[in-house]
Every structure is written in structure tokens, then in C-alpha cells.
Amino acid sequence: MTTSTYTTSTLFLRSLSCAGITHAFVNWGSDHPALLEELERQRVESGTGKAQLNIITCPNEMVALSAAQGFTQSTGKIAAVIVHVDVGTQALAGAVHNVDRSRTPVLIYAGASPFSAQGEHKGTRNEWIMWIQDIPDQSAILRQYMRHTAQINSAKTVEKSIKRALQIATSSPSGPVYLWARREVMEEEIEPQSINLVSDMTGWPSIELSALSxxxxxxxxxxxxxxxxxxxxxxxxxxxxxxxxxxxxxxxxxxxxxxxxxxxxxxxxxxxxxxxxxxxxxxxxxxxxxxxxxxxxxxxxxxxxxxxxxxxxxxxxxxxxxxxxxxxxxxxxxxxxxxxxxxxxxxxxxxxxxxxxxxxxxxxxxxxxxxxxxxxxxxxxxxxxxxxxxxxxxxSALVTNLDNAEAIFPSISSSGTEEGQGKYFSVTVPNLVGVLRQTIISATPSRGANTLILNESISNYPAVWHHLRPEFPGTVISSGGSSLGWGLGAAVGSSLSGRETDKPHELIVVIVGDGSFMFGVPSSAYWMARRYETPFLTIVLNNGGWKSPKLSMLGVHPKGHGSSVPGAQLSVGFGPSCPDYAQIAVAASAGWAWGTRIGGSVDAELAGLDEHALQKKLNDVIKDAIRIVMEEKRCAVVDCVLESI
Structure with a gap:
């Protein structure tokens, strides 16, 4: 018969739950045996097969933290992220920058290599990696981005360590906090009655909002x-x-x-x-x-x-x-x-x-x-x-200018593309966003008031913000930082957050550049979307590479050698054969996601069509993609070919 042993990890998870945290985005490692064991004990003893927290498996740490950020941005409720020692902390990558700059409160926990090596404690070192993963100052990896970092030293202090971290994380300027603990500490056995002594955040309030004199x-x-x-x-x-x-x-x-x-x-x-x-x-x-x-x-x-x-x-x-x-x-x-x-x-x-x-x-x-x-x-x-x-x-003049830009569709061109010579067409950002906005209004019961758009369009930020014409607070958000790769994970977290409210989003849309899409680790993000059934529409603004570095170069060298050459020659382009972004999502989700491309080389179906027919095709594609997300509850990806950099 399996016996239950209660440990520091029991108190750790209990403290998170009592503090109001409902979701933990996790990437497990050798430092987490006690947490894994405790979660399974909870599933068995609950009689429901469920643990106290919703555990979201994340094959990539940056996607995990981006998902947690999206969750918190959507709900205002803090989420937890659990990663593996120093390497998992490093793999949080640019998402650490984003949660810092966006002032998003997230509790990050990482284990650490055991401090004992001869069996002195339960959880002592027993794998070769535990020597090379033991570094002098693990918190230093991200301390300058955190509102607070601390080590959990014993079972008796774990609850207070978590409450202090959360109190700081949720006080202005809110932001991420980082806790870590050695494996032996998380394996420390405790008396069962101490579990019932864990309380909520009463007595640990966030700092009240300040006012002007x-x-x-x-x-x-x-x-x-x-x-x-x-x-x-x-x-x-x-x-x-x-x-x-x-x-x-x-x-x-x-x-x-x-x-x-x-x-x-x-x-x-x-x-x-x-x-x-x-x-x-x-x-x-x-x-x-x-x-x-x-x-x-x-x-x-x-x-x-x-x-x-x-x-x-x-x-x-x-x-x-x-x-x-x-x-x-x-x-x-x-x-x-x-x-x-x-x-x-x-x-x-x-x-x-x-x-x-x-x-x-x-x-x-x-x-x-x-x-x-x-x-x-x-x-x-x-x-x-x-x-x-x-x-x-x-x-009124602003509205007229936006209307005019959205109404002018490009004609099919005979110029060559990076994929070869022949006829092709591309859409403009005003074309695309105008159609997207109008379709959302007609397709959603709230006429867009309960749609969430995650905007990571980067070099197209100004055009996307303008042509979205956002009307309702909370319906359009961005990462708040400058590290690319937030959008896909954040869409998963935002979708999960809807289950915590009585009014979930009717539709979630993420708009990314092709560079942002690649940075977002789509292999992990769409696997998570399938695993946790979090449907959203992805619009990829495909201009063939990283436009922002080219714009930065032109800002300093407007008439230099690089001013008149294509992106591929500058080494900022993804050609001559760009990835099939939609099919990456389809593959990562084992065929669950749906995807298509609009623009690029013209096939027989489109040859000879005028701009009005192209507008109709764009309308039909966006309408179909939104239907798939809203009715079939699957992810949809539309790869939109823009004018190449």
C-alpha cells in the first residue's frame, strides 16, 4: 500500500493555492521529484484525479513564462512558473524582460542542485548533472529584472517566503519575483497537521494605490x-x-x-x-x-x-x-x-x-x-x-485616411519574388487589418467588445494599432517589452484565463510578424494549444524576414551601401525559401490546427483576378479562419504575404 509523506513541497503548493494562484506553467527537471510526487499524491487522495493547481506542461520555458504573462494580463490574477535549476532559468530568455517591462506580476520558482553529495539528506545528489548545474549565484541570472529574489531555506519558512514574494510582486511597480530552493529542502518531511495551518494572503496586502498631493x-x-x-x-x-x-x-x-x-x-x-x-x-x-x-x-x-x-x-x-x-x-x-x-x-x-x-x-x-x-x-x-x-x-480626417488606406488593394504584379519569377500578389497591413476588424465585428456576438487581440507586429506596430481602431479597454494588448516571441505563448495563457471567468473571450487573435512567429517557439506553443484546447487565430505578417534591423540601419545610414539591397542580401531575410508558417502549426498540433497562406506566387485559380476579387478572397479566408476558431474550437493560422523586405 502506498503511504503518504508530506514535505516542504506540500506546503509550497498549498501556499500557492491558498494565495489565490490557480495555474502553474511548468517545465520539470531533476530538482522537482518532491513536487511531482506531491502532485500525484493530491490527485490520488482528492478522489477526483485533480491536483490543487492546474498544471500546464510547457515544453519550452520562454513559452511557459509568456503564457503566464498572457494569463495574468487577461485576468489580473497572478500565475506561477516552475523551471529547472540554472538552465531552465536561463531558458526563460527574453520573456523575463517582457514581464519586467510590462509590470506583470508572475511568481517564478526554480529548483537548484542539492547541496549534499554523500547521502546526508533525502534528495542528495545522485545524478552527474547535479555537479555541473550547481552555480555560485543562481538568482544573479535574472535578479536585475526581478522585484524580489529569495531562497527558500526550510519547510517552516516556505509559506512566509511565498507571501512576501507575492506581496512585492503585486505592489506597484508590480512585476516578476523569483524563488529558488535546494532539492533537500523541498524533500524535507513535515507533520501532516502543519498543512492545515497554511492561510490565505490576509495580513499581506499589496501597497495601496498612491495619490497626488x-x-x-x-x-x-x-x-x-x-x-x-x-x-x-x-x-x-x-x-x-x-x-x-x-x-x-x-x-x-x-x-x-x-x-x-x-x-x-x-x-x-x-x-x-x-x-x-x-x-x-x-x-x-x-x-x-x-x-x-x-x-x-x-x-x-x-x-x-x-x-x-x-x-x-x-x-x-x-x-x-x-x-x-x-x-x-x-x-x-x-x-x-x-x-x-x-x-x-x-x-x-x-x-x-x-x-x-x-x-x-x-x-x-x-x-x-x-x-x-x-x-x-x-x-x-x-x-x-x-x-x-x-x-x-x-x-474625422483620421478616419477618412484610414478608410482610404484599407480600400486600396494592390493588383497582381509580374515582378519576381524571392521564391522565383512569375506573377504574385501581396496584401497590405491596412487591407488585412481592415478586413480582420470588420469580420470580427460581424462574427462575434459582442461585435468585438469581448475579443482579445494580442499585437506583436513589431515593425508594423503603428499600422496595426491604427487600423484595429480599438474601442474597448482590454481588447488589444502587447508584451509591454521588446523581446520577441511573446504572442503565441501569451495566446495560450489568455485562452486558459477565460476558464477563470464567467465571461470568457469569444475570440482570441494574435498578430505576429514572421520573425515574432519563429521566436515564439511554435513547436511548443501549438502543442500546448492542442493539449489544453486553447483555440486562437494567428495572423502572420510575412514580409520575408526581420524588417526592424533594416529600419534601424536606415535610421543611421539612410543612403549607405545597405539602403538599396533586399533583406536576403543584408542577412535579415528568410528567403529564398521562407518557412511554411501555417504548416508548422499544423505539424506541431498533430494536424489539429488549420492553416493557409494568402499572397505570394499566383496559382491558376487567381491568375487574372482583379483587386476586387483579391479582396473577396481575403474576406473569405479571414471569415473561414474565425469560424474554425469560434465554431470548431481549433487554432487557425493565416500566413499573409506582405511586400518583401
Whole structure:
């Protein structure tokens, strides 16, 4: 008869569960015997065959952490990641950067080689790899990206170690934490009654959201009120839906233009007149009003502008508000000239500023103003009305420009491609995203309000953000960092997260470049999607390689030797024979996923078709792909050939 032995690992898993963690994304190794044994004990003794945590097997560590990030971004609930000693910690790769920069709380746990070698303890070294995997400072691999790192030293302290880590991870600036333990510690036997002493996070709250001081609130409110040309710049405010509501309210009250600088979330609805567009700070792409603004409110933004390209006028008042790291202390060098810099939650701060304006007598459009004191004879109201009209006109022009770009489809060309000579066609990003957006609206019951789009389009970020025209907070997200490969794993995690809510996403779409697709380890990601039945649509923007390095080269050497040569010659291209991305997904999922390519060499079916027929084909492909995801509950991959780099 099998006997139950309770160990530190019992307390470890129990502590995670009691703290509210429901999912652990795992990649097991020689340091995890006690965890594997404990999970099976739970399955046997539960009578249901289930453990306390949902264990998600991840054949690749970066996909594991990306999936955990997507899970947390979608639900707001922290997830755990379990990896193998130093090598598994290293294999988390660029996902560590992404969870750090996106301020996504994740608890990462790694085992470590045993410290004993002669049988002194249970779990002592008994495999050759345990000598070469024992390094002097395992936490150093990723300490500079973590909010907290700590070693679990005994069964008696494991619960407190986890609670402290989670308290730090979920406090602003939230982010990842890293715990590790030697194998002997996780094998330490405990008394069964100690399991029942594990409690929830009561007594270990996250730090409360901070607010502006009353003096600073008054200064910012008064400055915005009396400004001739005020504006707001934000990047990540939309990570909090309540902050979006506060931004909409203030922007409406004062008719403030809002620019999205390198966004990672939906910060303001596209249809709101204050929505002025998106910039990723390429020269000449910032909002044209930046150099005329006299008061600028920067909210949760790492890079509101780049001085060498576009910048505010001299003398402009700049106020910076950030909920966790206004000085960007974890960035080697960062500086923005400002009058006041505040550590305060943007949503809270915006509500304070609006309340201050209302105390001054400011009222919404259509209501009678009651300006008092020094504001009594001010012409502020008429200036705001004029600004409101100008914003509406500018927004109408923006919509017209986007409509026009989406409507112009390229014709079939006789030029050669990297795959050989002959007729071919490609779609443009406006074509594709326009069709995708319209199809989502018509195919989903909520008309897109309950669709999640994960955007990892990189060099096509500006076009994708613009043409998605996102309307609802939380419906479009990106990694928040710059390490490629987030999207596929995050789509799996986001799909899993829907099972934790009473309103799961109707559709999940991930938009990736062909480079991002390859970085995302599709062999692991689509295996996981099949194993855990997490259907999503993948749109691959296939421009034949890495466009971003070429753009970086052109930014420094616009007329150099490399300025006129194709990507393949620059060694940034994937030709002459690009991978069949859709079939990679099909193979990885053992035939479960569906995939097709649109664009490229023209076959007999398409020869002679005009642009209207090509538009219909794109419509049909996207419609069919969405049907497969929503009705058949399978992954679909559409490889969209763009103009080659």
C-alpha cells in the first residue's frame, strides 16, 4: 500500500493555492521529484484525479513564462512558473524582460542542485548533472529584472517566503519575483497537521494605490485649465480599465487631445474625439500638435517623445505621473525635462485633477460654468469649445485616411519574388487589418467588445494599432517589452484565463510578424494549444524576414551601401525559401490546427483576378479562419504575404 509523506513541497503548493494562484506553467527537471510526487499524491487522495493547481506542461520555458504573462494580463490574477535549476532559468530568455517591462506580476520558482553529495539528506545528489548545474549565484541570472529574489531555506519558512514574494510582486511597480530552493529542502518531511495551518494572503496586502498631493493636484488642474494647447501622452494607462474611464472623463471635460506613444494597451477608445493616433516615435510620426503644446501631462509612459526627432516647444510645462517608477530607475539612462514628477496611480490622479477642476467651477459641455476667483473673467470656456471642434475635425480626417488606406488593394504584379519569377500578389497591413476588424465585428456576438487581440507586429506596430481602431479597454494588448516571441505563448495563457471567468473571450487573435512567429517557439506553443484546447487565430505578417534591423540601419545610414539591397542580401531575410508558417502549426498540433497562406506566387485559380476579387478572397479566408476558431474550437493560422523586405 502506498503511504503518504508530506514535505516542504506540500506546503509550497498549498501556499500557492491558498494565495489565490490557480495555474502553474511548468517545465520539470531533476530538482522537482518532491513536487511531482506531491502532485500525484493530491490527485490520488482528492478522489477526483485533480491536483490543487492546474498544471500546464510547457515544453519550452520562454513559452511557459509568456503564457503566464498572457494569463495574468487577461485576468489580473497572478500565475506561477516552475523551471529547472540554472538552465531552465536561463531558458526563460527574453520573456523575463517582457514581464519586467510590462509590470506583470508572475511568481517564478526554480529548483537548484542539492547541496549534499554523500547521502546526508533525502534528495542528495545522485545524478552527474547535479555537479555541473550547481552555480555560485543562481538568482544573479535574472535578479536585475526581478522585484524580489529569495531562497527558500526550510519547510517552516516556505509559506512566509511565498507571501512576501507575492506581496512585492503585486505592489506597484508590480512585476516578476523569483524563488529558488535546494532539492533537500523541498524533500524535507513535515507533520501532516502543519498543512492545515497554511492561510490565505490576509495580513499581506499589496501597497495601496498612491495619490497626488493636494498642492500638486491644484497646480496641474489649473495649468490644464488655462493652457492654450494642452495635451496628454500615455503608453500603458489602459492596463487599468478604471484609469481609462478617468482619462475619458478628463479628456472630455477639457477637450484634451490624447496621443498613444508606443502603446501596450487600449488607453482611450478610437471613436473618442480626443483619440489623435499612435506613434512609435519614428522621425516625423509624433502628433503634429506636440511642438505647439504649452502644457503636457505624461501618464505611464516610458518614452513620451524622442528629443532628436519630435519634441515640445521650449517653455512647455510638462507634468509626469507614473504609478510605480516615474524616474525609470531600472533603465540605464532615461530623462524627460519636467516641471513636476509624481509617483501616483494615473487613474487616481486623473480623478483628483477632475475633481479639482470641478471645484474651480468647470462643468461638462452644455452645463453652465461657475468659474470662481481668478478664473472669473477667463475665456477658458470658449477656448475649450474651439479645441473640441478642432479635435472632432481632426478625428474625422483620421478616419477618412484610414478608410482610404484599407480600400486600396494592390493588383497582381509580374515582378519576381524571392521564391522565383512569375506573377504574385501581396496584401497590405491596412487591407488585412481592415478586413480582420470588420469580420470580427460581424462574427462575434459582442461585435468585438469581448475579443482579445494580442499585437506583436513589431515593425508594423503603428499600422496595426491604427487600423484595429480599438474601442474597448482590454481588447488589444502587447508584451509591454521588446523581446520577441511573446504572442503565441501569451495566446495560450489568455485562452486558459477565460476558464477563470464567467465571461470568457469569444475570440482570441494574435498578430505576429514572421520573425515574432519563429521566436515564439511554435513547436511548443501549438502543442500546448492542442493539449489544453486553447483555440486562437494567428495572423502572420510575412514580409520575408526581420524588417526592424533594416529600419534601424536606415535610421543611421539612410543612403549607405545597405539602403538599396533586399533583406536576403543584408542577412535579415528568410528567403529564398521562407518557412511554411501555417504548416508548422499544423505539424506541431498533430494536424489539429488549420492553416493557409494568402499572397505570394499566383496559382491558376487567381491568375487574372482583379483587386476586387483579391479582396473577396481575403474576406473569405479571414471569415473561414474565425469560424474554425469560434465554431470548431481549433487554432487557425493565416500566413499573409506582405511586400518583401
Amino acid at each position: 493636494s498642492n500638486v493636484t491644484k497646480i496641474i488642474a489649473s495649468s490644464l485649465l488655462h493652457a492654450s494647447s494642452p495635451m496628454i501622452i500615455t503608453s500603458h494607462l489602459g492596463r487599468s480599465k478604471s484609469a481609462v474611464s478617468a482619462l475619458i472623463s478628463l479628456a472630455t471635460l477639457l477637450a484634451l487631445p490624447v496621443i498613444n506613444s508606443c502603446p501596450s494597451a487600449v488607453n482611450i477608445p478610437f471613436t473618442h474625439p480626443s483619440y489623435t493616433g499612435v506613434t512609435f516615435l519614428a522621425p516625423g510620426t509624433h502628433w503634429e500638435g506636440l511642438n505647439k503644446a504649452d502644457v503636457i501631462l505624461v501618464l505611464d509612459s516610458d518614452t513620451p517623445w524622442i528629443t532628436e526627432n519630435d519634441r515640445p516647444q521650449d517653455g512647455a510645462k510638462v507634468f509626469i505621473i507614473d504609478g510605480g517608477d516615474p524616474l525609470k530607475v531600472n533603465i540605464g539612462y532615461s530623462h524627460t525635462d519636467a516641471e513636476i514628477i509624481c509617483r501616483a496611480d494615473p487613474g487616481v490622479a486623473l480623478s483628483q485633477i477632475e475633481e479639482g477642476l470641478r471645484e474651480m467651477g468647470v462643468r461638462p459641455e452644455g452645463e453652465h460654468w461657475e468659474l470662481i476667483g481668478a478664473d472669473l473673467n477667463d475665456n477658458t470656456e470658449s477656448r475649450i469649445d474651439a479645441r473640441r471642434l478642432a479635435l472632432a475635425q481632426a478625428h
